[in-house]
Amino acid sequence: MSITPFRFGFNHIPFRMSKPAAKPKIIAVVGPTASGKTALAIRLAKELRGEIISADSRQIYRDMDIGTAKPVRDSGHKYFFSEGVRHHLLDIRKPDEPYTVAEFQRDAFATVKDVLKRKKLPILAGGTGLYVQAVTENLELPDVPPDEILRKKLNARMAREGLDALFSELVRLDPEAEYVVDPRNPRRIIRALEVALSTGRPFTSQRQKRPVPFSVLKLGLQPPKEVRRSKPSATAKPPLACAARYRPPRPKD
Template sequence: MLEKMQDVFAIVGPTSVGKTALSLRLARDFNGEIISGDSMQVYRGMDIGTAKASHEERALVPHHLIDICSPDEEFSAADFQSRTRVLIEGLNLRGKLPMIVGGTGLYVQAALYNYEFSQAGENPKYRQQLLDFAQENGSEALHNRLAEIDPVTAGRLHANDEKRVIRALEIYHLTGRTMAEHQNRSRTSPYNLLMIGLTMDRAVLYERINLRVDKMVAEGLIEEVQSLLHLGCTSGMRSMQALGYKEIIMYLEGKSSREEAIELVKKKTRNFAKRQLTWFRAMKDIIWFDVTPGRGNPERTYQRIYELMEGKFR
């Protein structure tokens, strides 16, 4: 007799599209618990800038992989994969529906598919050569090197995401295959998976992003960054590379005005949303829903998602 595959539901999409509100409602209707699929929500003290679910929302539905690391700790996609797979098994055993909700494409993909991290190994000497190259020629030149051999991965990564750009180049150097090719070989999910994606008219989404950044600033984003700096965090930490934090640090160090920093956060967040959509569009299995306000009936959209989940998990 074949063993039943474990159930997993996922909601993906760009920042500010409305994933949190939908996930809370579905979790209550389907006895679910939410696993944050955001690479920066693991860090304690980084609440406003990472748009964590509020304490009230977390009281309504249990959330996992939030506030599990100090800002000075490293937390990778491989860490997320291993932690999430343990959670998925445990939640299924307890009769709960695991719901991965977030916008970090690599993390979600790694957790939901047979994605192998260790197969490429490491080459510290080559990695140092790439670091030296970036130091001398700039992150853009390093990103261009990746674009020449792996345009798919380069299209998903920002030039400033130096660590992941270097890893993609290292994988090609070690294996002769691009990161995109490795990911294409890891497209089978071990789970009974239903994954939906939320999308929205680009102009409307960008306006929501602008408003969200203004709201974050009003709620104390600048003060949050100041507090982290006082605790000893530095711009060199991986956690401090999160959207909103690096730009505010520049303002606090006198390298830009307050208004310039806020506008830069908005611009970079809009660019990030575009890259998120590029990443998720390349993933299979996602059933997309347009949630643009005024376009269609929100309750009908919810009913369609509800029916999909009912057919998959009940």
């Protein structure tokens, strides 16, 4: 009795290597106040069929238009439009309503998903570094419940010594916070101090990065201070070639 050898190998199995699905794309425009972020974001949105998602911790509040560089709202629209471009996450809270970075991250991801679903390009624009990082790096934020007693103490200290004193205390406890927490935003400073004092660990060390579900093109604007002071719109016309490859597909008729 003879046995025929059983041959097994890749040559006998037809298969096809599938390419990994491409990640959806977004653009993030970052920079200090009056650097031209909104102007650039609007130009990109018009050129690339995009919609703007605000990443500014002060522009989320209604009736806080002065000093926040909030875009002027067009009349006659149900949603927030400026210069014919739709904006998201503006005027979504009253000034006395709390709004955490985790809440912003949740809302921003939901908005990105909605914009992509409608075949538009999401353009994240704002000067709050932690907001931008929460989205572009998909940060896992510390789960520390609010401590109202500690917040009252910190607010009382701010009333006595000023916001700069609280920010200096935060930087002493957490040097990296100087680069990610807005020094003009008392809510963000108090929250970072709350987390650091409640846990005994720096606020920034508790933020873990997770896989990002999309590809990010980050455009940073940093004009000289004298330009920002005298001509806030001087940076409104930067070249668009760097973002041309991010043109989203045309919707099907």
